[in-house]
Amino acid sequence: MKKTHIIALVLIAVAIAVLISYMGNVTTYDTIASARKNEGKFVHLVAKIDKSKPFVYDPIKDPNYLAFTALDTLGNSIDVVYRNSKPTDMEKSERLVLGGKVKDGRFECKDILLKCPSKYKDDIKAAQKELNASTETY
Amino acid sequence: MNYTGEHLLPGQIGHFFAVLSLVASLVATLAYYSANRALLPADKQSWLKLARGAFLVETVSVLGVFSCLYYIITNHYFEYKYAWQHSDRIMDTQYLLSGFWEGQEGSFLLWSFWHCVLGWILIATTKKLEAPVMTVVSFAQFCLATMLLGVYVFDLKIGTSPFVLMRNEGMFDNAPAFRDIATGALRQDYLSLIQDGNGISILLQNYWMVIHPPVLFLGFASTIVPFAFAYAGFVNNNDEWIKPVLPWASFSAAVLGTGIMMGAAWAYESLSFAGYWAWDPVENASLVPWLILVGGLHTNLIYKSTGYSLRTTYLFYFLSFILILYSTFLTRSGILGDTSVHAFTGADMNVQLYLFMALFIWLLNVTGAADIKQKLIVTGFFVGTLVAGYFYPPTMLLSFFGGLGIVYYYLQKNVPSVNKEESSYSREFWMFIGALVLFLASIIISFKTSVPVFNKLLGTKMANPEEPEFSYNQVQIFIAIIIGILTAATQYLRYKDTPKQLFVKKVLWPTVAAIALSLLISVFGGIQYDKHGVGFLAAIHIALFASAYAVVANASYIWIGLKGKLKSAGASVAHVGFGLVLLGVLLSSAKKEVLSKNTSGIALFEKTKNEDPAENMTLFQGIKTDMGKYHVTYVNDTFGHEANKRFFKLAFEHKATGENFTLYPDVIKGKGDNAEPAANPDKKHYANKDIFVYVSSWLDADKADTSSFQPREMKTGDTTFYSNGFIVLNKVDINPAQVNRPVNPGETVMLLDMTVFAKNGAQYPVKPGIALAGNTIRNLQDSVIAQNLVLKFNKVKDEKNGILEIGLKEASIMNNAITLKVYEFPFINILWIGIIIMVIGFIMSIRYRYRMRKLNVVK
Numbered sequence: 001m002k003k004t005h006i007i008a009l010v011l012i013a014v015a016i017a018v019l020i021s022y023m024g025n026v027t028t029y030d031t032i033a034s035a036r037k038n039e040g041k042f043v044h045l046v047a048k049i050d051k052s053k054p055f056v057y058d059p060i061k062d063p064n065y066l067a068f069t070a071l072d073t074l075g076n077s078i079d080v081v082y083r084n085s086k087p088t089d090m091e092k093s094e095r096l097v098l099g100g101k102v103k104d105g106r107f108e109c110k111d112i113l114l115k116c117p118s119k120y121k122d123d124i125k126a127a128q129k130e131l132n133a134s135t136e137t138y
Numbered sequence: 139m140n141y142t143g144e145h146l147l148p149g150q151i152g153h154f155f156a157v158l159s160l161v162a163s164l165v166a167t168l169a170y171y172s173a174n175r176a177l178l179p180a181d182k183q184s185w186l187k188l189a190r191g192a193f194l195v196e197t198v199s200v201l202g203v204f205s206c207l208y209y210i211i212t213n214h215y216f217e218y219k220y221a222w223q224h225s226d227r228i229m230d231t232q233y234l235l236s237g238f239w240e241g242q243e244g245s246f247l248l249w250s251f252w253h254c255v256l257g258w259i260l261i262a263t264t265k266k267l268e269a270p271v272m273t274v275v276s277f278a279q280f281c282l283a284t285m286l287l288g289v290y291v292f293d294l295k296i297g298t299s300p301f302v303l304m305r306n307e308g309m310f311d312n313a314p315a316f317r318d319i320a321t322g323a324l325r326q327d328y329l330s331l332i333q334d335g336n337g338i339s340i341l342l343q344n345y346w347m348v349i350h351p352p353v354l355f356l357g358f359a360s361t362i363v364p365f366a367f368a369y370a371g372f373v374n375n376n377d378e379w380i381k382p383v384l385p386w387a388s389f390s391a392a393v394l395g396t397g398i399m400m401g402a403a404w405a406y407e408s409l410s411f412a413g414y415w416a417w418d419p420v421e422n423a424s425l426v427p428w429l430i431l432v433g434g435l436h437t438n439l440i441y442k443s444t445g446y447s448l449r450t451t452y453l454f455y456f457l458s459f460i461l462i463l464y465s466t467f468l469t470r471s472g473i474l475g476d477t478s479v480h481a482f483t484g485a486d487m488n489v490q491l492y493l494f495m496a497l498f499i500w501l502l503n504v505t506g507a508a509d510i511k512q513k514l515i516v517t518g519f520f521v522g523t524l525v526a527g528y529f530y531p532p533t534m535l536l537s538f539f540g541g542l543g544i545v546y547y548y549l550q551k552n553v554p555s556v557n558k559e560e561s562s563y564s565r566e567f568w569m570f571i572g573a574l575v576l577f578l579a580s581i582i583i584s585f586k587t588s589v590p591v592f593n594k595l596l597g598t599k600m601a602n603p604e605e606p607e608f609s610y611n612q613v614q615i616f617i618a619i620i621i622g623i624l625t626a627a628t629q630y631l632r633y634k635d636t637p638k639q640l641f642v643k644k645v646l647w648p649t650v651a652a653i654a655l656s657l658l659i660s661v662f663g664g665i666q667y668d669k670h671g672v673g674f675l676a677a678i679h680i681a682l683f684a685s686a687y688a689v690v691a692n693a694s695y696i697w698i699g700l701k702g703k704l705k706s707a708g709a710s711v712a713h714v715g716f717g718l719v720l721l722g723v724l725l726s727s728a729k730k731e732v733l734s735k736n737t738s739g740i741a742l743f744e745k746t747k748n749e750d751p752a753e754n755m756t757l758f759q760g761i762k763t764d765m766g767k768y769h770v771t772y773v774n775d776t777f778g779h780e781a782n783k784r785f786f787k788l789a790f791e792h793k794a795t796g797e798n799f800t801l802y803p804d805v806i807k808g809k810g811d812n813a814e815p816a817a818n819p820d821k822k823h824y825a826n827k828d829i830f831v832y833v834s835s836w837l838d839a840d841k842a843d844t845s846s847f848q849p850r851e852m853k854t855g856d857t858t859f860y861s862n863g864f865i866v867l868n869k870v871d872i873n874p875a876q877v878n879r880p881v882n883p884g885e886t887v888m889l890l891d892m893t894v895f896a897k898n899g900a901q902y903p904v905k906p907g908i909a910l911a912g913n914t915i916r917n918l919q920d921s922v923i924a925q926n927l928v929l930k931f932n933k934v935k936d937e938k939n940g941i942l943e944i945g946l947k948e949a950s951i952m953n954n955a956i957t958l959k960v961y962e963f964p965f966i967n968i969l970w971i972g973i974i975i976m977v978i979g980f981i982m983s984i985r986y987r988y989r990m991r992k993l994n995v996v997k
């Protein structure tokens with residue numbers, strides 16, 4: 001066997017080991033119910049903002065405190081706290097991916113990914129809405 | 139029915155050209171393919187003639203589609219969905235271009251356009267290789283043309299046309315305003331109701347959006363050239379392509395690299411991602427082909443000089459383009475929706491996008507197959523796994539990896555290789571190891587990026603790790619160490635074999651110098667990034683050495699190895715640039731500092747290993763605030779020439795040195811009343827660091843304040859109380875000499891001269907009033923910021939007795955306030971300079987190779 005082959009095999013083995021260890025690090029997309037069950041475990045929730053509940057962000061008092069209630073597709077909800085500034089356009093977002101963990105019944109959120117109609121204009125419904133809104137003045 | 143004001147002709151012409159381009163590219167593909175197969179020179183010539191003619195028609199068609207679409211956008215023909223979705227009337231001209239390539243269709247067009255440009259350069263320069271190389275380019279053009287077709291074949295939609303009309307796309311289905319009340323049909327004059335387009339996303343209204351996509355797509359398009367050259371070798375079973383491909387591979391690496399880093403610079407300069415690289419899937423998807431291409435470039439050099447690594451060169455050039463197609467699939471199919479901040483969302487083109495990639499794998503399989511039987515078997519495999527994948531998604535993995543496996547099998551079978559072992563003291567040995575490491579790094583990155591794809595196919599629910607960026611960094615830092623050291627030392631080895639002592643003698647001084655330099659950085663640099671433990675910190679320091687080594691050793695090599703002959707120093711220069719990039723990345727990330735820490739003294743929450751403390755701070759207008767090393771004052775805000783852009787003037791003052799500077803971060807407001815603004819940062823550049831500021835949120839006191847004005851009746855000399863003192867009305871000034879607010883010509887101004895006496899003894903003059911012009915009255919409020927007090931003049935209550943009504947408001951928030959995030963990025967310039975040097979190195983080596991070939995031809 002050539003040296004290059006041996007080194008190649010070793011490197012491939014390392015790469016596989018790295019990927020396997022990565023598999024150990026991945027988290028899961030979870031429902032609110034199962035996130036509550038696994039308190040303290042880092043999970044990702046796919047949810048939306050519960051518009052009927054208060055949405056708290058007052059940069060005057062504390063620019064690093066955002067609190068709202070998230071609602072998942074199964075209808076469960078949970079209070080979310082995000083200790084950072086409010087992402088732009090967050091209220092308009094129809095879908096949020098929240099990374100964090102449940103602690104004392106609240107979801108301590110570490111990062112928020114937004115799915116905004118404004119950014120994703122291939123979404124025909126959002127575009128129609130926009131179109132309607134633009135003509136409402138007539 | 140004819141609708142008033144529609145312009146249907148440009149769309150019809152555009153669509154005609156789109157169809158023509160499909161046909162022409164198909165003809166060109168078949169003609170080039172036949173030209174390559176033809177044995178008789180006369181046949182070959184006639185096929186080539188036909189092929190070039192077809193490619194000319196193809197080029198004209200692509201330009202035609204391009205022009206029609208651009209014409210529609212610049213003329214604001216909002217009856218076209220593309221124009222309505224991606225442009226509006228108030229956009230600056232350069233952003234109309236951004237709008238052009240914001241959508242799927244426009245960006246495919248851009249890609250197609252570059253293929254045309256590259257195609258003609260290839261036709262002019264490749265001579266014998268023209269037929270096979272252009273077969274591939276034309277075939278890619280054919281695939282791209284299908285993306286713009288927008289026709290249905292048995293319910294299956296092929297492509298999306300950029301020339302579809304709003305009214306045909308169901309855009310008015312839920313819009314009663316556009317419908318005739320009596321009949322419910324679309325109004326004949328519906329177009330007059332569309333006042334303006336939707337415009338491009340405010341995040342994209344930026345000059346980077348004008349230049350980044352064309353460069354990136356030129357990079358994408360150019361990766362087809364090494365693929366096509368390798369295909370030429372594969373189909374004709376020779377290695378004639380190995381020299382002419384070199385300048386092209388360098389070109390592709392330079393342009394794709396520039397395109398990627400322009401994206402990084404954009405993210406850093408003007409998006410509030412707070413950095414230039416986040417291992418976002420979209421970023422990874424274009425980095426991976428670049429890494430593999432660079433690997434291929436190196437194995438290509440090995441083969442040219444020693445005869446080793448031909449198979450690997452084929453494999454890497456093939457993979458590089460296939461991974462470009464994979465990245466196209468990833469970013470456009472919508473599959474990254476939950477993991478990326480900036481992927482397109484689905485336009486129902488998943489199948490087509492996958493086919494685009496799978497067809498090129500199949501092309502290689504069929505090319506490798508020896509006879510008609512094998513060709514049928516691989517085609518059967520291709521069709522069978524695709525159909526099976528339609529019903530049972532996990533089979534798609536078999537389709538993809540099986541296809542690549544077949545490519546690998548035929549490479550082993552058809553491409554010769556040298557069995558003699560390389561010497562450990564040879565350049566090719568270590569270059570090969572380096573290329574292999576780059577390849578494995580790409581595999582690891584691809585695998586992590588593809589998790590959403592696995593989820594989709596296998597039904598799993600894997601999400602990013604808790605710290606996605608660190609999960610990349612912790613692996614890639616070791617890749618950086620290996621690559622850095624290899625980049626440094628390998629140049630000092632000769633091809634085939636190097637006398638041991640000679641190597642040691644030459645490499646010794648650069649090594650010592652690099653150790654000394656990196657020790658200086660490690661000891662005095664103050665790098666204490668222990669957030670991820672001592673092990674990672676140690677890795678950072680080793681990586682610092684590796685990158686310093688790459689810089690020093692390659693710079694010295696220009697003199698030690700090449701005796702200062704700069705003409706042939708392209709590779710060394712590119713390596714110096716690469717080393718600087720690594721160094722810049724390490725220094726700027728490991729020493730990145732948050733300056734806007736919460737300095738109020740109130741701990742909002744405990745700092746833990748994983749959680750940053752408050753990184754945002756609030757500033758009130760006019761109030762000097764303590765921010766670590768600086769005092770910051772939010773002075774005022776102004777509007778730029780774009781009415782929706784608001785600039786915040788921030789005065790910084792360094793506490794220790796007293797240095798002053800002003801920064802103007804801005805926010806752009808989107809359309810509609812509820813639209814939230816998007817932030818653009820501003821930076822103070824120093825030679826050794828950047829102060830990076832952006833407004834993370836902003837509060838308009840007028841809107842946010844909920845308290846209301848209380849009416850008070852007063853006449854001259856009267857006193858009225860407020861919660862913290864009293865106010866005296868001294869006199870009424872009519873047309874005073876001095877008015878501290880802007881007054882329009884022709885207005886009569888009346889001010890109430892008042893004094894506020896606070897409990898603590900402080901006195902504040904205040905002058906609310908009105909400005910009169912004919913029948914219009916403008917209210918001139920005045921306020922005492924320190925007392926949270928706003929005063930205005932309401933009306934004259936009793937003219938005879940001189941009783942006036944004053945409005946008094948004690949506001950909860952007095953001032954406009956902004957929330958600020960401030961970072962310090964040290965040595966970020968090393969990164970940018972490194973990229974520029976690397977690209978210069980690539981250009982130098984392209985020129986050098988080109989001249990060498992010319993000289994060879996003369997000889």
